[in-house]
Amino acid sequence: MKTLIIILTIFTITTTTAQSAYEKGMGKAFELWGQQKNDEAANLFERIGKAEKDNWLPFYYAAQIHIVKTFGTKNAEEVESRLTKAQDYLNQAKTFSKNNAEILIMEAMLNTAYVVYDGAKYGMTHSAKVEELYQKAKIIEPKNPRAILYHAEWQMGAAKFWGKDPKAFCSEIEKAILYFDTTSSAIPFYPSWGKDQIARIQENCKS
Template identity: 70%
Template structure:
């Protein structure tokens, strides 16, 4: 399950031609992340969030960088620290945007990271949280492609763990593809749109 969060999709946000200071700052933060400077990116996302006052999106990405970074390190203390900070950022994001499916999806990913890092400690408690968070996200936004795709991958991983066939969840992956294809564009800069680039990797479970 340690491949579940390879989601560096910042490049989709770098095509803005006319940018204000917020957009320039966010683009710079994604650039830092793409240059393998996660902590600098996190610090910039946090500074932007504090300047924006009531914008959940910079906090969301600060959390995402922490979560994804844990999959590339082995130091237990650092992993625990990053996941705690990631949760703190998501809590901040939630204060400005309640009942937000994207925040719930990211929190499900954070709990997945706990399970992947130390299944013997977190498997029982956090697995239930992952399932609950995806179910809540899908109830809020039934055609959210990230909720559908990531939930399918989570269930595939669980099926493998229990010796069951992960192919049972392949129709959910196909459903996610349809949701990606018809995902509506909105005018909110940097609103989450990631995930389509993960479909091919997840479909390996269907062969």
């Protein structure tokens, strides 16, 4: 579970001559993110969220930036700071969208980040949360490809830890591939990341 999400090439932002302030702001935030200006992007997403007042997506992406940045980071203070901020952003997102599978998936990622950073400290407390969050997301949206793919990766990691065969979950990856190809949303900036990580996760399925 080294880097669970690489999203910077996933988003295709469609521009029109009549873009709203929201669309322009979101486009700029994704542009900053693509330029590796992570904190600037997160701060802009936060400002957009506060201006929108009823939109979960800006806070969701602000959280995602901080979560992604912790993978591979060894500085304890930075990890704790970023994951605390990410949880705050997700809490705000939840106030605008309850029982949202995408938010639950991102919260599972957040708890995974704690486990990856320090398994001895957080493994016992956060592993159960990860499993619970993925299960809830899959109940809400059984065909959500991110829930299926990253839950499978989590289960593969757990199988390896306990000396079991991770290939038991390879069929779930195939299911996720199908749903990536058949599910979409008309909502602007709706999450669509994850498909580019299939090959990396499928490495667990090789002999």
